[in-house]
Amino acid sequence: MMEQIMTDLMNYAFDHQINVILTKDLPVTTVSITKVKLRTVIINTRYYIPEQIPLQFAHEIGHVIHNDDAARPLAFTSIYSDSKLEKSAHTWAIKKLLPYYLEDKEPEYINAYDFMESFAIPGHLYPVVVNAIHEAYCS
Numbered sequence: 342m343m344e345q346i347m348t349d350l351m352n353y354a355f356d357h358q359i360n361v362i363l364t365k366d367l368p369v370t371t372v373s374i375t376k377v378k379l380r381t382v383i384i385n386t387r388y389y390i391p392e393q394i395p396l397q398f399a400h401e402i403g404h405v406i407h408n409d410d411a412a413r414p415l416a417f418t419s420i421y422s423d424s425k426l427e428k429s430a431h432t433w434a435i436k437k438l439l440p441y442y443l444e445d446k447e448p449e450y451i452n453a454y455d456f457m458e459s460f461a462i463p464g465h466l467y468p469v470v471v472n473a474i475h476e477a478y479c480s
């Protein structure tokens with residue numbers, strides 16, 4: 342499933358004129374980053390939590406889609422998670438990944454914690470996940 346998600350994210354990026362650099366040359370603790378003005382995302386494919394790579398990828402695409410204005414490159418990290426830019430990118434990423442989790446699931450088997458575990462979503466984003474699941478079923 343993760344390979345399909347990464348392929349779909351690559352295709353989404355290309356369809357939206359977003360440059361993608363996939364690299365295995367970075368240290369395993371280096372998170373993905375975005376340079377919005379260059380419409381470029383750099384994804385560390387060796388990240389030490391491999392389940393989180395699609396989340397980071399979607400998150401960084403979200404920054405470009407929202408045309409987030411930042412003086413420095415934006416990095417996937419929880420340090421800045423209270424900022425509007427980061428919360429917006431997190432929300433966009435969660436909504437982008439949620440259909441993969443929901444696919445072929447009966448509503449009674451949907452669990453926010455299971456979804457979060459699938460993509461190593463940080464715990465502080467639980468309210469965002471619950472809201473996204475609610476929107477998916479109430480819209």
